[in-house]
Amino acid sequence: MPSTPLLTSDPRAGYLALRTEIDAAIREVLEGPAYILGEAVSRFEAGFAAFNGARFGIGVNNGTDALHLALRALGLGAGDEVITVSHTAVATVAAIDMAGATPVLADVDPRTRTIDPKAVEALITPRTKAVIAVHLYGHPADLEALQSICAKHGLRLIEDCAQAHAAEWNGRKVGSFGHASAFSFYPTKNLGAIGDAGMVLTNDQHVADRVRLLRQYGWRAPQHSELRGWNSRLDPLQAAILSVKLKHLDAHTLRRRELAQRYLDQLADLPLVLPVVSHGCAHAYHLFVVEAADQATRDALRAHLLRAGIHAGIHYPEPVHAQPAYLGVTHGPMPVSERLARTVLSLPLYPEMTDADADRVASSVHEFYSARS
Numbered sequence: 001m002p003s004t005p006l007l008t009s010d011p012r013a014g015y016l017a018l019r020t021e022i023d024a025a026i027r028e029v030l031e032g033p034a035y036i037l038g039e040a041v042s043r044f045e046a047g048f049a050a051f052n053g054a055r056f057g058i059g060v061n062n063g064t065d066a067l068h069l070a071l072r073a074l075g076l077g078a079g080d081e082v083i084t085v086s087h088t089a090v091a092t093v094a095a096i097d098m099a100g101a102t103p104v105l106a107d108v109d110p111r112t113r114t115i116d117p118k119a120v121e122a123l124i125t126p127r128t129k130a131v132i133a134v135h136l137y138g139h140p141a142d143l144e145a146l147q148s149i150c151a152k153h154g155l156r157l158i159e160d161c162a163q164a165h166a167a168e169w170n171g172r173k174v175g176s177f178g179h180a181s182a183f184s185f186y187p188t189k190n191l192g193a194i195g196d197a198g199m200v201l202t203n204d205q206h207v208a209d210r211v212r213l214l215r216q217y218g219w220r221a222p223q224h225s226e227l228r229g230w231n232s233r234l235d236p237l238q239a240a241i242l243s244v245k246l247k248h249l250d251a252h253t254l255r256r257r258e259l260a261q262r263y264l265d266q267l268a269d270l271p272l273v274l275p276v277v278s279h280g281c282a283h284a285y286h287l288f289v290v291e292a293a294d295q296a297t298r299d300a301l302r303a304h305l306l307r308a309g310i311h312a313g314i315h316y317p318e319p320v321h322a323q324p325a326y327l328g329v330t331h332g333p334m335p336v337s338e339r340l341a342r343t344v345l346s347l348p349l350y351p352e353m354t355d356a357d358a359d360r361v362a363s364s365v366h367e368f369y370s371a372r373s
């Protein structure tokens with residue numbers, strides 16, 4: 001009998017596990033009175049900012065907008081260069097474009113797969129105004145090195161925390177190390193909505209105030225635009241769902257770490273590069289990403305897993321600088337990003353997975369390598 005398919009992530013399982021609480025929270029919003037912003041949004045903004053140890057949280061439409069509005073609120077726009085990575089979701093780079101600034105792409109560190117501080121330094125010009133550090137897969141970028149580069153060159157540091165809810169750097173949650181940070185609550189994220197949602201966190205009152213204005217036409221009072229903004233309001237239904245899920249985020253993160261440890265133990269003897277955790281970091285394991293020896297092996301392993309009903313993802317198959325829309329973008333040498341695009345594979349990992357599910361994945365990976373030896 002074919003076994004049940006196992007997805008890379010499974011937001012529906014996340015809903016079903018908390019169905020009673022989530023349904024009740026949705027019903028409360030349906031009762032009104034606020035269908036735009038209102039109590040459900042403010043409650044989640046305050047709760048999520050407190051969870052991360054940040055002073056202000058401003059809910060927006062999605063993570064791409066969170067980055068874009070953070071950039072705008074920090075005063076970045078036309079003529080300003082923003083350094084970030086090519087090995088990321090295209091959203092990181094799209095947000096720089098949306099702000100009217102110029103993306104400049106740096107390679108990643110091969111161990112952490114996050115932005116390489118040396119590559120950043122090599123790309124700094126007089127026009128450089130900011131760095132976006134992406135805590136990719138749930139592992140923090142080297143915040144200490146980036147903070148010192150940004151301080152030395154007078155740059156703004158923005159954290160892209162879309163994949164790193166509850167990840168830690170020296171015992172402190174990511175999201176308040178830079179001048180602002182951006183979170184996505186896309187359904188598959190570690191804290192996921194049932195639709196689109198995002199948030200900007202900052203400790204800077206001025207930046208918070210500007211994001212709040214920008215997300216709604218520059219209005220402090222209705223129908224009076226102080227700034228040129230637009231509409232990027234967090235939906236109250238999503239906010240209510242996220243407040244429910246936030247209560248479970250610590251437990252879910254621990255479960256992700258347990259499952260990741262199970263993979264690490266069981267896959268240790270295979271010719272795969274496994275995720276590492278830098279000293280002083282706590283990994284949020286948004287994705288459990290292994291590297292195969294080369295593209296042919298990665299693709300064959302993926303096909304083998306799929307035949308066993310196991311869906312493994314690729315994050316990401318093409319670095320941004322190699323995609324048609326971005327061919328002209330300025331970038332440094334990209335040996336690591338280009339290699340990762342050919343070799344990475346994301347194994348299933350989400351809190352509702354059982355130990356048996358993880359063991360099934362690990363044994364299927366073993367089967368693949370045994371058949372080749």
Ligand SMILES: Cc1ncc(COP(=O)(O)O)c(C=O)c1O
Pocket residue numbers: 062063064065088089091092134160162163183184185186196197198
């Ligand atoms: C690293 C990264 N940055 C930004 C985003 C954008 O988030 P959203 O899809 O909510 O716009 C995502 C998620 O897709 C992401 O993974």
